[in-house]
Amino acid sequence: MKRTLPLALAFIFGLIGIAVQIVPALKGFLNTMLDWMAIIGSFALALGVSSLTRHHMTKIRRKHKDMFFSYVTFVTMLFMMIIGLIGYFQPESLYQRLFGNMYNYVRVPLDASMFALLAFFITSAAYRAFRARTWLATVLLVAGVVVMMGRVAFGPFMIFNDITAWLMKVPTTAAMRGLTIGIGLGIVATSIKIVLGIERSYLGGGE
Amino acid sequence: MKTPWYEKIASVDKKILYVIMFVVVMIPLLAKWTYNPDVMDEVQDIYDEVEEIYAYNLANPDAPMGILFSFDYGPSTSAELDPMMMSVLRHAFLRKIPVVTWVAFVDSIDLGKRITNFIAKEYGAVYGEDFVFMGYPYPMTAAVVAFGSDVRKFLVKDFYGNVSTDLPLLNKIYNYKSIGLIVTVSGTSMPRFWVTYANTLYGKKIATGTTAVSAADFYPFLQTKQMIGMMGGLRGAAEYEKLVYELETELIGTDTEMYMQSVYKQNTVQKWDTKVFTPGYTEEELREHISTRMTARTGMASQAAAHFFVIFLIILANLGYFFKRRAENKR
Numbered sequence: 001m002k003r004t005l006p007l008a009l010a011f012i013f014g015l016i017g018i019a020v021q022i023v024p025a026l027k028g029f030l031n032t033m034l035d036w037m038a039i040i041g042s043f044a045l046a047l048g049v050s051s052l053t054r055h056h057m058t059k060i061r062r063k064h065k066d067m068f069f070s071y072v073t074f075v076t077m078l079f080m081m082i083i084g085l086i087g088y089f090q091p092e093s094l095y096q097r098l099f100g101n102m103y104n105y106v107r108v109p110l111d112a113s114m115f116a117l118l119a120f121f122i123t124s125a126a127y128r129a130f131r132a133r134t135w136l137a138t139v140l141l142v143a144g145v146v147v148m149m150g151r152v153a154f155g156p157f158m159i160f161n162d163i164t165a166w167l168m169k170v171p172t173t174a175a176m177r178g179l180t181i182g183i184g185l186g187i188v189a190t191s192i193k194i195v196l197g198i199e200r201s202y203l204g205g206g207e
Numbered sequence: 208m209k210t211p212w213y214e215k216i217a218s219v220d221k222k223i224l225y226v227i228m229f230v231v232v233m234i235p236l237l238a239k240w241t242y243n244p245d246v247m248d249e250v251q252d253i254y255d256e257v258e259e260i261y262a263y264n265l266a267n268p269d270a271p272m273g274i275l276f277s278f279d280y281g282p283s284t285s286a287e288l289d290p291m292m293m294s295v296l297r298h299a300f301l302r303k304i305p306v307v308t309w310v311a312f313v314d315s316i317d318l319g320k321r322i323t324n325f326i327a328k329e330y331g332a333v334y335g336e337d338f339v340f341m342g343y344p345y346p347m348t349a350a351v352v353a354f355g356s357d358v359r360k361f362l363v364k365d366f367y368g369n370v371s372t373d374l375p376l377l378n379k380i381y382n383y384k385s386i387g388l389i390v391t392v393s394g395t396s397m398p399r400f401w402v403t404y405a406n407t408l409y410g411k412k413i414a415t416g417t418t419a420v421s422a423a424d425f426y427p428f429l430q431t432k433q434m435i436g437m438m439g440g441l442r443g444a445a446e447y448e449k450l451v452y453e454l455e456t457e458l459i460g461t462d463t464e465m466y467m468q469s470v471y472k473q474n475t476v477q478k479w480d481t482k483v484f485t486p487g488y489t490e491e492e493l494r495e496h497i498s499t500r501m502t503a504r505t506g507m508a509s510q511a512a513a514h515f516f517v518i519f520l521i522i523l524a525n526l527g528y529f530f531k532r533r534a535e536n537k538r
Contacts (some may be wrong), residue, residue, distance in 0.1 A: 120225050165247065169430070
């Protein structure tokens with residue numbers, strides 16, 4: 001039953017999903033399905049919080065060497081939850097301002113810093129891994145250098161700007177179009193396999 | 208035995224490279240160097256489309272077209288994407304085009320609200336009449352489809368809890384017929400989503416702003432005209448920023464600071480909802496508003512320096528590799 005019911009639901013709703021798109025009389029049901037999607041989607045949040053809590057509780061229970069970070073996770077999660085909820089019900093209160101400041105001056109810079117670290121990874125990668133070992137690697141290397149120059153070209157380097165524009169509009173577009181078509185076909189194939197119950201990995205259990 | 212130069216190159220400590228990279232990035236930022244980009248076609252096309260909406264609104268003042276801005280990015284990419292969102296918003300407010308904004312992710316709510324209000328404040332835009340912020344519509348698919356008929360039925364209230372049908376702007380701009388352009392700024396695949404739903408189903412024009420690493424994903428959509436234009440990375444933002452700066456100079460002059468202050472002297476403060484923004488500026492706020500007009504161009508100077516440094520490293524490392532291989536072959 002634990003496997004049959006989800007498989008049956010996937011089959012039935014998969015077919016309904018296709019039907020509502022192609023049968024005009026069923027169009028009205030599309031909105032109902034979207035409402036259900038919203039409701040089911042909100043459970044993912046609860047699932048996420050419970051999974052995170054379980055993971056960090058296990059770390060603390062087992063006295064893992066990094067359990068300090070688990071405490072940090074709990075404290076920050078609860079702190080943001082509490083001030084966020086109070087702030088929502090008390091607009092223009094201290095809680096809402098605190099929530100806003102935590103977001104703007106803690107969350108945003110932390111996220112931006114993570115992204116900014118890319119500059120350092122690229123520096124290291126460019127120096128250690130970006131080598132003209134084969135002719136294909138050389139093509140990649142030359143294209144990469146030209147695009148990098150083109151993105152910041154000025155004065156006498158403006159020729160790189162034009163070459164970059166061509167590289168992006170012609171070879172890149174062609175390659176991306178091929179990839180997109182491939183991905184699209186892959187999605188259709190996987191969807192059909194899920195609806196027909198051939199692809200069952202989403203049920204878990206490793207069977 | 209003396210270590211050959213190419214061996215020394217290969218064994219440079221990466222901490223040294225990181226320190227040099229840090230210095231290379233910081234100097235242009237601290238020196239406030241700016242980069243003056245040439246405007247690419249795909250950015251110019253977005254600008255021209257906004258100008259066309261402006262021309263349409265002048266000819267049809269009773270049935271204006273609006274622009275829907277979707278904040279489809281989060282804090283991690285805001286350094287790269289904020290400047291492009293700010294520039295297009297500035298363009299829309301400068302041209303008094305009705306603006307509807309919303310966000311695609313729950314953690315972007317504060318970001319979307321802050322930037323919308325930040326730019327609206329510069330031009331004295333009135334909430335509910337000139338712009339609205341709809342918050343985080345969930346699920347996005349339903350919200351995008353709802354815009355096909357009447358979005359007010361799906362989003363009964365705006366972010367601030369106002370009933371949608373009570374907002375004058377939403378009584379004019381409530382479905383795609385009155386939306387001239389959708390601007391999606393994203394570090395994810397969200398622009399693809401907008402093409403699927405808003406462009407394919409409703410034939411809406413889509414303009415996108417995206418991180419440099421994602422730009423390649425969207426070139427096919429430009430070629431098929433499913434997107435009318437694209438701002439790729441900080442460079443794209445700098446190009447649009449330059450265009451808007453020129454327009455702003457033409458319309459309000461070079462003294463932006465005086466213009467912004469004058470907005471709140473000429474009118475009565477009751478006009479503006481303090482829940483949205485406080486009319487008037489402190490010195491610090493003024494400085495922030497002025498500096499954000501140059502963010503992308505200043506950032507591009509830094510990026511240019513970093514690119515040149517990386518290119519130098521690639522050449523140096525490959526020279527070392529080439530000579531090392533030659534020496535090994537000789538042996």
